[in-house]
Amino acid sequence: MKKQILILTFFMAALLVGNNAFGQLSDGSPDLDYLDAVPTYCTPALPIDCGNGTDALAPLPGVSYPYTITSSSVGTLHWFVTDDASIISAQGTIAAGIELADGSSPYVLTADAAYNDPANTSATVNITWKSFDGLANNVILVVYNVDDVNCTDNMEVFRIIPQYNFTLDIASIADDGVNGGDVAAVEDCVNPIQSASYDGTARMLTVDYGTDYVFFAVNAANWQTSWMPDNFTATTNGTSTVTVTGWAYPADAATTGTWNTVGTDPVLATGYASAVNGFVAEGCIIVRVQVDHGSTTENLTAETINLTVNGEMINAQTTSYDGTYPDLEDGGGVACPNDLTSDNADYVITPRPDVDESTPTPFEDKTPNGD
Structure with missing residues (x-):
């Protein structure tokens, strides 16, 4: 008899616990x-269209752009970027501060092997730009061309005024x-x-x-x-x-x-x-x-x-x-x-x-x- 009562007691206790737990949220914080x-x-990230994103003179930051020239005589083509007004101080002497392409420049993000190589012969350089104010800063891409017999030279510049996106x-x-x-x-x-x-x-x-x-x-x-x-x-x-x-x-x-x-x-x-x-x-x-x-x-x-x-x-x-x-x-x-x-x-x-x-x-x- 006591055994039956004990079993019944356990059964009722389990039933009550089960009824109390049913439908409740779990404990938590x-x-x-x-x-x-x-x-x-x-x-x-959705792309935006702000106009001509293919203009290498108004480049989008983070996008690589090619710059290409033709020349009647190529010995070397030295491509470099500067914001200095004085580019050549004397015959054959580049006086301008040249921007590096290692990320330390405020203007140049990266560039290919043709960049800032005085011995380069490639007529194309590929440059990826950073965001900067191209109106307040006179940033130019210079190509300095020494002829194929190392007798004379010439140079041209591109003005860079980037967009930003x-x-x-x-x-x-x-x-x-x-x-x-x-x-x-x-x-x-x-x-x-x-x-x-x-x-x-x-x-x-x-x-x-x-x-x-x-x-x-x-x-x-x-x-x-x-x-x-x-x-x-x-x-x-x-x-x-x-x-x-x-x-x-x-x-x-x-x-x-x-x-x-x-x-x-x-x-x-x-x-x-x-x-x-x-x-x-x-x-x-x-x-x-x-x-x-x-x-x-x-x-x-x-x-x-x-x-x-x-x-x-x-x-x-x-x-x-x-x-x-x-x-x-x-x-x-x-x-x-x-x-x-x-x-x-x-x-x-x-x-x-x-x-x-x-x-x-x-x-x-x-x-x-x-x-």
Whole structure:
């Protein structure tokens, strides 16, 4: 008899535990303020058309351009870039400071073997340029030609006034770091209730709906040395409080702690293994937005968080972010504009259940809606 009672007791205890566990959320912590893993997703960089991108005298940074001459007599052809006004100081003596092609120059990113070789005989040199102000700086490509019998010489110069094509593209990114919203906005369920208390005197149920963190991938393309994220604006079509709380390089986006500050901390080319002499063709950052529901936003309908981003590339001549090189939008074949609204993306927080009394009525009051 005692054995039967003991067995029955264990059975009832197990049944109660099972009934209590069914339908409950698993134990856990509030929404994490970092991604679950180092992201592999980055929204694609979309090309822009600002006019004639094939003009080697108005080159796009990061793009290699050929420069070719013909000559009636070629012994050697010395190709080099300078911003000095004095090029030759005496017969056969080049006085100009020659820009190196190792990335240390503010003008030249890379060049082929024909560049800055006094013994070169190639009639073509291929040069990839950096971004710089070609109006404020008299940057010229010189070809110095000594004839085939080493008797006399001649020279010509090309004036280089580059365009620039620094762009930003943005999409929401899922917590897993793999899926992104370049086609459709990422969706995630609203954070579960964090705490609830009932005041019997006031007859009021107070619920803390917690905080969500949503993330966006921003792809910065065609920039040199560094760029400053600025004018990042988060908005919502709901009533939660939204705040941009930082940005991180992808490798740092899956860790807790202090992220970089928008408007203060620049994105550095040294943060990307793909950088070539300080030039980054494409480089993603992850931006974090805090969505605070508090006790006032129940999220009974979907809430869309929108993030608009802007930035400017450093001006190498002033070593500052002075507005000379803001991110550009597509110009459709003419000069590309800069605006503060085009680069934006949505993240959708899906709603929690809407519970309404049927019988009996009413519910006790609950902040904020009085149900």
